[in-house]
Amino acid sequence: MKLFPFLLIIFLATLTLAQEHPAVTAQPNTVFVGADGRFEANPDTALVQFNISAQEETSRAAYDRASKAAEQVRQILRANGIEPKTAEIGYFSIQPVYDYKTPKRKLVAYRVNANVSLKLKDFSKIAPIVQQLSESDVTENQSINYTLEDMEAAKTRAVEDAYRRARESAAALARAGGRTLGELSYASVDTFENIRVVSPLQARAMPMRMEAAAPAPTEEFTPQSVVVTAHVNAMFTLR
Template sequence: MCEQRQTMIVTGNGAIHAEPDQGTIQIGITTHAEQLTDAQAENTERSKSVVDRLTALGIQQSEIQTSHFSVSPQYDYIDGQQRFRNYEVQHQLHVTVKDISKIGEIIDAAVQSSATEVSAVQFGISNSSELYEHALSKAVQNAQTHAKALAHEAEVVLNQVPLHIQEEAGNSVMPYPIQMAKMSAAPGIEPGTLEIQATVTVTYSYR
């Protein structure tokens, strides 16, 4: 009769810290006018002003992309009556910044050149896949350390070759919020360091 295999399941975590080397900014231009053509024309002019200012700072056209564009009528509700107020045109630009030392300057330039909002800044690492592989390796080693400790305490013999390794979903980088207001000087944005995490669930057998 076959001996029933005993198993244990452990979780391993690994993390790598690194300085970001790129960033993204979401810039919005919103305009209003009673005539749709006027709202669109003003938005186009303001958007061009923002793009021209960014390219003057060294941002490539390919690094400036429209992420959202919408046109919608706006209404007031007075005494239960819906009354047309104006048209609203929204244009959102997704800007990639390769030189993160310029992020504060770019935010200030965008706002001073007719942008109405900066929704967020997010820092990233260009070689994040390679760093994640290192974090994943550390996570597997961490799981093995846990398994050995459990086997020692339980006085059992651990089979160090795992039966199964399950990679968990990785974490995402949280955006850095920016105050949506006119700024008299370039804001001091400190990217700090980013943490790339990996988590695995590993099944071991023992006897």
């Protein structure tokens, strides 16, 4: 009775390995190698994300309050030389809020949520914008992430590095066997970006005003480099 689950586990493990490493049929007079490549660069884009939220007893009141909060955000952006249209809204929702303390739920309010993303090339604007958004007390869950605008170009550089390493390994193996490395006959590529867990920057308006003279949390720190890695499997002919 326990044989079937055991065989199923073996099958799933084999399937997983097959997905991670493509099966390549060995060919005469060929060499198959794999190598990792890496490309690292300073970020050129900062992604600032935050939520605009409002809760009131009626949906109309919640909508109006969220509209006023959005206008404050637009004023902050204009004050820092940024056109509001450069900011993007990821989602917008109006949801009822219920009280579940009693067996029969009771409608107590309506809540409006909107997610806003802003890409900045000028990193010097990050601190004043984040501080002013916090002081205005109209946004929640602020976060900052640094990235590259042209990520595809970075992936290409990582693939080139991985292929160079793979070819060097294949050439070394060919020389060790008294052969000469020939042309590329097969290749597969996987690329990976470093995934960062971004913690929301939550701050209350009062402490921010009290510490107005203090440097911003990101002041004088260098943004973390963006790292893209690639893995190349390659088969070359041997002469």
